[in-house]
Amino acid sequence: MSASTVPPLPTLARDAHIHHVMQALSQIPAGMISLDSSRMLIIFYCVSTLDLLGALEEKTTPAQRDVWRTWIWEQYVAGPFGTAFKPGTSMNDSTPHLITTYAALLSLAALRDDFSRLNRPGVLAFLRACQKSDGSFASTPPVAHNTPQYTLADADMRNVYCAFCICSLLGEPAWRGIDVEKAVEFIGRCRTYEGGYGQLPGCEAQGGTTYLAIACLRMAPLRHSPEPEPRLSAQARAHTEHWLVHNQDAASGGFRGRTGKPPDSCYCFWAGAALQILEAQDKIDAHALTSFIAHCQFAYGGIAKAPGGFPDPYHTYLALAAAALYTTHLPPTSRVYASAAGWTLAPFDALLSGGAA
Amino acid sequence: MSPADPPPTPYSERPEWADVVPVAQYEKANPLAPILYTDEYKDATDYLRAIVKSGEKSERVLALTEHVIRLNPAHYSAWQYRYETVLALDWPLDVEMTLMDELADLHLKTYQVWHHRRLLVLRLGLPAAAPELVYIAKILAKDEKNYHTWAHRQWVLSYHNDDALWDGELDFVDVMMNRDVRNNSAWHHRFFVVFQSGVRDGEEDRERVVRRELVYVKQQISLAPNNASAWNYLRGVLEFNKRPFAIVEPFVKLYTVPRAEDSRDIVDVDNPPPGSGAELPCVAALEFLADIHEAEGRIDDAAALWKSLGEEHDTIRKKYWEYRTLQAKNSKATA
Numbered sequence: 022m023s024a025s026t027v028p029p030l031p032t033l034a035r036d037a038h039i040h041h042v043m044q045a046l047s048q049i050p051a052g053m054i055s056l057d058s059s060r061m062l063i064i065f066y067c068v069s070t071l072d073l074l075g076a077l078e079e080k081t082t083p084a085q086r087d088v089w090r091t092w093i094w095e096q097y098v099a100g101p102f103g104t105a106f107k108p109g110t111s112m113n114d115s116t117p118h119l120i121t122t123y124a125a126l127l128s129l130a131a132l133r134d135d136f137s138r139l140n141r142p143g144v145l146a147f148l149r150a151c152q153k154s155d156g157s158f159a160s161t162p163p164v165a166h167n168t169p170q171y172t173l174a175d176a177d178m179r180n181v182y183c184a185f186c187i188c189s190l191l192g193e194p195a196w197r198g199i200d201v202e203k204a205v206e207f208i209g210r211c212r213t214y215e216g217g218y219g220q221l222p223g224c225e226a227q228g229g230t231t232y233l234a235i236a237c238l239r240m241a242p243l244r245h246s247p248e249p250e251p252r253l254s255a256q257a258r259a260h261t262e263h264w265l266v267h268n269q270d271a272a273s274g275g276f277r278g279r280t281g282k283p284p285d286s287c288y289c290f291w292a293g294a295a296l297q298i299l300e301a302q303d304k305i306d307a308h309a310l311t312s313f314i315a316h317c318q319f320a321y322g323g324i325a326k327a328p329g330g331f332p333d334p335y336h337t338y339l340a341l342a343a344a345a346l347y348t349t350h351l352p353p354t355s356r357v358y359a360s361a362a363g364w365t366l367a368p369f370d371a372l373l374s375g376g377a378a
Numbered sequence: 379m380s381p382a383d384p385p386p387t388p389y390s391e392r393p394e395w396a397d398v399v400p401v402a403q404y405e406k407a408n409p410l411a412p413i414l415y416t417d418e419y420k421d422a423t424d425y426l427r428a429i430v431k432s433g434e435k436s437e438r439v440l441a442l443t444e445h446v447i448r449l450n451p452a453h454y455s456a457w458q459y460r461y462e463t464v465l466a467l468d469w470p471l472d473v474e475m476t477l478m479d480e481l482a483d484l485h486l487k488t489y490q491v492w493h494h495r496r497l498l499v500l501r502l503g504l505p506a507a508a509p510e511l512v513y514i515a516k517i518l519a520k521d522e523k524n525y526h527t528w529a530h531r532q533w534v535l536s537y538h539n540d541d542a543l544w545d546g547e548l549d550f551v552d553v554m555m556n557r558d559v560r561n562n563s564a565w566h567h568r569f570f571v572v573f574q575s576g577v578r579d580g581e582e583d584r585e586r587v588v589r590r591e592l593v594y595v596k597q598q599i600s601l602a603p604n605n606a607s608a609w610n611y612l613r614g615v616l617e618f619n620k621r622p623f624a625i626v627e628p629f630v631k632l633y634t635v636p637r638a639e640d641s642r643d644i645v646d647v648d649n650p651p652p653g654s655g656a657e658l659p660c661v662a663a664l665e666f667l668a669d670i671h672e673a674e675g676r677i678d679d680a681a682a683l684w685k686s687l688g689e690e691h692d693t694i695r696k697k698y699w700e701y702r703t704l705q706a707k708n709s710k711a712t713a
Contacts, residue, residue: 049413055452055488060411067411092410112455113404113427175493214569214614220525223532223574225566227525260617267606271694280562280607282523304698 037322103147123183156203216264274309400424633663
């Protein structure tokens, strides 16, 4: 695209987006009751959105942030299988949950918690209890409910990603507490002929699970046999890159989650971040991606999955995260427009901050 | 229960629940992201918390968990307790499945609905598998690309791994494909059935299977040339079976020219031409031909195609095509 034909970007409605997530943190309407068991994830999206927009210190007081941290720590519980976070208050005595634990730790990190209350061996014991014999992770330890097979079907790529992120956060010794090689094998079984990864072995390649898989393969400590061995061959990498790049929709610039599906702002993150991890971020049209996201902004704040849709904290966070990853890769002319329109966001860690919806 | 129905009598006013002391949600003074519950939900979950605390497993618990689930199908604690209750009561699983038929249909996109279903199918064993495939087909007819539903089908098939179950799968794929040849879930399922779930009786001659799949995908491409799913399938069949892309070059070339050649009366099954209304050249074919050139060392020919993709036919991927050109030239230089 020549410089003169780059269309200017719609302005980043920063204040409106801040309002959207602050609203959700203060109250979620009854119509969204299905979020009752995933409040911690909503909190993660909202707090991380504020962090991305550089608004945490500007729009909240230290006392308020302290109250938030306190609430999150109140969900930290000790069970027979270690210590971790429960999904919220809906079941007063519910057991800890893996995806929730990931979301809680990342939210606390965004809130600059010092983690002095974290019992690291306790968290690691919980992780270990969640790992299954096929290498995957379930969201709760299987024997917690006297029904050994209960978590059988719920183990999937999301849980593996959360477990790997937690190991990364806990530091090097944590990796020795889980069976990394088994987990990596499980991820390999989720790979498909298209070059992406599905949620479970046998499932269709999907943008979200592909991001999770690629991030896991990057996080996993390298196997030395005897030389450090990359987790993906050059050929496999090129194949994944090919599939991801082809998911950018020519008409809108947005990314699809699966071949032939309509684009959706959340896949701008999943595909965009996966490409970033593969160091292939310069192989896509960053302007078209940013422009799609800018057009998904809802008039009264928040970002929707597609232009004209209604916003939610999940799409708001992921779309802004995608924009944060790609505004620095814009061609010079459109970068000028982007920064004039406010699209300059805080630097962002593509590896740990994906969330796992 | 439809949304228009008036809310049922609160549990707190029902004599049959008078023996239970409700347990309110314990939330301190400053909740984060609290949900504004309806009175009905608050009442039902107050009793659910009480039941989970007391450990009661009874028929009224099944009614209560069903109520909570209908209000919030993603309430995984309610599902979990319901499952434990079903087991403890030795509740007839076919009755539970009938309820699940209704709930899965209502809440297709809710993960927990499929999880519960999977647990029941697991307990019911092989006799339940064939009816389950019929049910899944019915649901997929309503929502052809639903990820949970396809995942459930793939699980049923691989868990039982029974020849009689696999037998019907290619016909099922055809039904889905006839409805929408661009449904990537159907293409993926075909690949899963043919190549990624073991070799079954009658399929041992892999040469014949590969030939059959190539004829199939070429036919589908000829009917709808600009179908990324079909081209990905063609690539997948060749890569998985370690066949060079060049073996389909004559076929691919038919789709890389602006206009189809004069229609011929006799169609070559190995090289079916694009239909008369096709939009040509086909971007996926140009790219495919460039890959063949690259693999055969004809880098300049490949680069010419990548240039035309980046500048004319596929401008959104301009940077990718530039990268491919650079990479091919570099690796040739260092070769």
